[in-house]
Amino acid sequence: MFTFTLRRLGMAIPALVFISAVIFMLLELAPGDPLAQVPLSVPPEVRANMREALGLGESAHVRYWKWLVQMFWVEPQVLCDHIFGSTFAEGKQRVISWQTRSPVMDTVAQRLPQTLWVVGMAYVIGVLVAVPIGIYSAYRQYSLFDQAGTFVSMLGFSIPPFFVGPLLIMVFAVQLGWVPSVYDTTHTVHDWQSFLVQLRQMILPVLVLSLQAMAQISRYMRASMLSVLHQDFIRTARAKGLPERKVVYVHALRNSLIPVVTAIALGLPSIFGGAIITEVVFKVNGIGDQLLNALLANDLPSVQTLTFLIAVLIVMFNLIADLLYGVLDPRIRYD
Amino acid sequence: MTDPVAASHNRHGKWPRIWRAFRKHKGAMIGGGILMFIILGVLLGDLLWATDPQALDIRNKNMRPLYTLLWDTDAKVGWAHPLGTDSLGRDALANLIVGGRTSLAVGAVAMCIALLVGTTVGILAGLFRWLDGPLMRLTDLVLALPILPLLLLVATLFRAPLRAQFGPEAGMFVLIVTVIGLTSWMQTARIVRSEILHLKEQDFILAARSIGTRPFALIWRHLLPNTLSPILVSATLGLATAIITESALSFLGFGFPPDFPTWGKMLADSVQRMDQYPERVILPGAAISLTVLSVNYLGDGLRDAFDPRSHRRSRN
Numbered sequence: 001m002f003t004f005t006l007r008r009l010g011m012a013i014p015a016l017v018f019i020s021a022v023i024f025m026l027l028e029l030a031p032g033d034p035l036a037q038v039p040l041s042v043p044p045e046v047r048a049n050m051r052e053a054l055g056l057g058e059s060a061h062v063r064y065w066k067w068l069v070q071m072f073w074v075e076p077q078v079l080c081d082h083i084f085g086s087t088f089a090e091g092k093q094r095v096i097s098w099q100t101r102s103p104v105m106d107t108v109a110q111r112l113p114q115t116l117w118v119v120g121m122a123y124v125i126g127v128l129v130a131v132p133i134g135i136y137s138a139y140r141q142y143s144l145f146d147q148a149g150t151f152v153s154m155l156g157f158s159i160p161p162f163f164v165g166p167l168l169i170m171v172f173a174v175q176l177g178w179v180p181s182v183y184d185t186t187h188t189v190h191d192w193q194s195f196l197v198q199l200r201q202m203i204l205p206v207l208v209l210s211l212q213a214m215a216q217i218s219r220y221m222r223a224s225m226l227s228v229l230h231q232d233f234i235r236t237a238r239a240k241g242l243p244e245r246k247v248v249y250v251h252a253l254r255n256s257l258i259p260v261v262t263a264i265a266l267g268l269p270s271i272f273g274g275a276i277i278t279e280v281v282f283k284v285n286g287i288g289d290q291l292l293n294a295l296l297a298n299d300l301p302s303v304q305t306l307t308f309l310i311a312v313l314i315v316m317f318n319l320i321a322d323l324l325y326g327v328l329d330p331r332i333r334y335d
Numbered sequence: 336m337t338d339p340v341a342a343s344h345n346r347h348g349k350w351p352r353i354w355r356a357f358r359k360h361k362g363a364m365i366g367g368g369i370l371m372f373i374i375l376g377v378l379l380g381d382l383l384w385a386t387d388p389q390a391l392d393i394r395n396k397n398m399r400p401l402y403t404l405l406w407d408t409d410a411k412v413g414w415a416h417p418l419g420t421d422s423l424g425r426d427a428l429a430n431l432i433v434g435g436r437t438s439l440a441v442g443a444v445a446m447c448i449a450l451l452v453g454t455t456v457g458i459l460a461g462l463f464r465w466l467d468g469p470l471m472r473l474t475d476l477v478l479a480l481p482i483l484p485l486l487l488l489v490a491t492l493f494r495a496p497l498r499a500q501f502g503p504e505a506g507m508f509v510l511i512v513t514v515i516g517l518t519s520w521m522q523t524a525r526i527v528r529s530e531i532l533h534l535k536e537q538d539f540i541l542a543a544r545s546i547g548t549r550p551f552a553l554i555w556r557h558l559l560p561n562t563l564s565p566i567l568v569s570a571t572l573g574l575a576t577a578i579i580t581e582s583a584l585s586f587l588g589f590g591f592p593p594d595f596p597t598w599g600k601m602l603a604d605s606v607q608r609m610d611q612y613p614e615r616v617i618l619p620g621a622a623i624s625l626t627v628l629s630v631n632y633l634g635d636g637l638r639d640a641f642d643p644r645s646h647r648r649s650r651n
Contacts, residue, residue, distance in 0.1 A: 015479055022480070026488055150362075154635075158628035160579045162586040162599075163620035166606050174610045273483035277583055281606075291484055292587065295491050307488060310481040318479060 001326065008322045012315050019311040020071075024064050027300050067304065070095045075105050099299040107302070108287060108309065114185055115286030119275045122206040126213030127264055133214070134221020134260075138229060139248060149218060156215025161274050164208050165281035172204065179203050183284040205282045212274050213267065220263040224256040258328045265321035269314035356640035363636020366629035373626050377439055380432035388433045388596060392416075392424035400427070400614050419614060421605075427618065434596035435622060438578055441512055441597075445577035448516025450523055450570055454562075457527025458554055461535065471528070478521045486580070489514050490589040503592045511584060511591075515577050523569040530562045564641035571634030575627045582623050598623045 042050075070093060077088035094103040133153075137146040173181035179200045189195050228234065229252055237251045238244075276288030283289075287306055294302035357363060395413065398420040403410040412419070418427040460470040490510065497506035534540060534557075543557050582599025584590045591597055598619040605615035 015476055018476055019480060023485075023488070026485075026492060029492055154628060154631055155624075158575070158631055159620075159624040160582060160627075162583060163602065163616075163624060166602075166609055166616050167620070170609055170613055170616070269481065273481070276483055277586065280587060292487070295487055298491075303488060307481055307484045310484055311479065314479050314481055 004326050005323060008319055008326075012319050015315050016312065019315070020068070020308050021064070023304055023307050023311070024060075024067070027304055028060055066093075067095065067301075071305070071308070078103075078105065095301050095305055097294070097299055097302045099294060099297045099302060104302050104305045107290060108306070111285055111287050111290050114183075114284055115272075115275055115279070115288065118183075118202060118205050118278070118284060118286065119209060119271055121202065122209030123213050123268060123271055125206060126210035127217055129210070130214040130217035131221050131260070134218040135225055135248070135253065137218070137222045138225035138256075141226060146222075149222070153215040153218050156211045161208050161212060161277045162281060164211065165204070165278060168204050168207065169281070181282075183282045185285045205278050205284060208278050208281075209271060209274055213271055216267055216270075217260065217264060221256070221260050224259045225252060228252050228256040258325065261328060262321040262325050265317045265324060268317050269310070272310055272313060353640045357636050360636035360639055362632040363639075366632030366636070369625060369629040370633060373435065373622070373629070374439065377432055377435035380435075381429065384428055384432065386416075386426045386429040388425060388429035389594065390425065392420060392426070394424065395420055396422055396424035397612070398424075399612070400618075403614075418618060419612075421615065422608075427615070430596045430601060431598070431618060431622060434598045434601055434619065435626075437508075437591065437595070437597040438581060438599065438623070439626070441508065441515070441581045442574045442578040444512045445515035445519070445581070446570055446573040448512065449520040449573045449577070450566060451520075452517065453520035453523025453569070454527050454559075454566060456520065456524040458531055458558065458562075460524065461528040461531025462550070462554070462558070467528075470524075474521045474524050477518070480518070482518050483580075483583070486514055486518065486584060487587065487589055490584060504595050507591050507595075511581055515580050519573055519576055519580075523566065523573065526565045526569055527562050530565050531558060534558060534561055564637070568634055568638045568641065571630050571637060575630045575634070578623065578627055578630075 074092045074094055077092070078094065080086055081088055095105065096102070097104045097107065100107060133149050137143075137149040140146055169181045172178050181204075183201050183205060187194065187198060187201070189198050234247060234252055237247045242251075272288075275286065276291065278284070279286045279288040280292065287309070291303065291306045291310075293299075294306065395416060397411065398416050399407075399410045399412050400419045401412050401414070401417050404412055416426050416428070418431065420426055421430075456470050456474065460467045460474075493510055494507070497510045500506055501509055540553070540557060543553055548557070581590065581597065582602070585597050585599030586603040588603065590600055593600075601619040602616055602623070605612065605619075609616050
């Protein structure tokens with residue numbers, strides 16, 4: 001297992017370097033000039049100094065290297081300082097946003113909790129709903145429940161979040177007035193009453209995202225359960241007289257959960273993609289919203305950092321999926 | 336075995352069997368019918384409904400669809416604009432037809448690019464052992480790219496040069512189609528590769544090799560026809576994803592220019608005044624959802640029809 005983990009880790013690091021290089025090269029081709037807003041009355045030498053201050057003076061590979069150092073060496077030190085009160089990062093250059101002229105990671109740290117709360121909650125709910133639906137649909141294949149489940153997950157696949165979102169706002173926020181239509185990110189939870197307010201404003205975005213997650217995972221669960229239920233050892237279990245509960249929940253479910261666990265880990269990044277749209281629809285100021293604003297403002301360091309962070313999330317969850325597969329299914333470790 | 340009559344007879348046996356299995360899948364039949372209706376409506380709709388989608392009819396702006404009469408007899412409706420007009424008096428029905436044409440065209444072309452790349456990568460990886468490792472590693476890497484952020488990034492960066500090259504609409508079309516196509520071929524590549532790996536070990540490939548068939552002929556005549564079913568299934572999935580992705584880009588404001596309607600853009604433009612004119616969100620949204628839903632059901636039916644195991648299961 002240890003060598004398996006090492007090998008998978010060894011594959012993740014080149015992947016991250018590749019992705020960061022792709023993002024950097026794309027941004028190299030960007031036509032926008034970050035100093036376009038600066039008035040023409042500013043003398044050229046001051047302008048040159050400003051370019052220098054933005055880190056634009058050097059050639060591309062030097063800047064790429066600097067960004068890598070800032071991202072992987074300075075930012076962890078800042079985090080360490082923040083937690084332990086140490087002074088490793090004192091006076092070191094961090095990744096600076098052109099938009100706010102402050103470190104990108106500070107803004108990310110402000111906004112990430114909103115995204116993680118909404119996305120995480122939605123994913124947990126989606127999985128918790130999807131797994132039982134998948135199990136029962138497979139167990140009673142072609143029953144009314146199975147047909148209905150298939151239809152609902154097809155709907156979840158087919159109706160895009162930017163349509164479900166406005167539709168839900170229209171019905172539950174505008175017509176019925178049960179929930180607010182806009183997510184209030186300045187709201188803080190300090191007692192039961194404010195917790196209820198927080199809960200109410202989270203319902204709609206979480207519902208939209210969890211519908212997507214549920215659709216995918218319940219299909220996986222159903223397919224995997226179906227293929228296991230048709231195998232010989234299930235017949236053996238029944239033939240030796242085990243109670244049906246035990247056959248389904250122990251023999252079939254445990255084996256069919258193996259691919260589903262990896263599907264759950266692999267599906268999380270696509271939910272982050274959906275979160276960008278959901279954040280726009282419900283006006284949640286998470287990192288998706290930050291990315292969009294940075295793109296529109298031509299704020300390249302922010303765009304680079306945020307895209308890369310999302311890529312890190314994807315690679316990390318791929319790694320977790322691989323390792324979980326190795327833990328759950330010993331055959332995988334010896335390939 | 337070399338008898339051409341026997342070969343064609345064999346083909347006659349395979350496709351009717353698939354068609355019979357497909358016809359039994361009720362969802363796929365309904366989905367196929369609806370998709371056919373949408374495609375015909377979008378392609379030929381402007382012959383029946385000749386109103387210019389860009390014509391401004393300021394006097395008749397903000398009209399409601401005819402069906403609003405059912406609950407609101409005072410609604411501003413008219414037979415000249417059965418689905419209403421927008422805030423500049425442009426006809427909603429004509430816009431839906433033209434917008435759908437763009438959405439479907441983007442979906443279809445992007446899907447073709449994805450299929451072409453995916454099938455090529457899959458066949459090369461499955462057939463040539465020395466290419467298998469690098470190509471599959473590449474597939475894994477592209478799968479790990481954050482697609483939507485990258486799409487947004489590329490759409491902002493390359494918008495201006497491509498517009499200068501091909502004009503505002505065509506430039507955007509080329510950009511969106513290429514980008515969606517180049518980021519959604521990975522599943523097809525994986526499926527085709529595993530299919531090829533499986534086929535490669537079979538006797539008829541060995542026989543073809545032993546009589547000296549060249550690799551290209553082997554691929555074209557023996558491997559491709561046998562991988563057609565998974566390719567078709569992933570084509571439907573690809574079409575559905577491409578339509579949704581294009582609409583998502585338009586929704587976020589990174590899509591086609593303002594006077595060029597697509598379903599996603601019509602929806603995005605109307606969200607602001609959704610409480611007054613809900614139909615402007617619902618109609619394009621329903622069009623996207625219905626198209627994607629029917630494509631997905633079609634794919635489901637195709638998969639069941641192509642999979643010999645599912646016949647056995649449904650028969651007993």
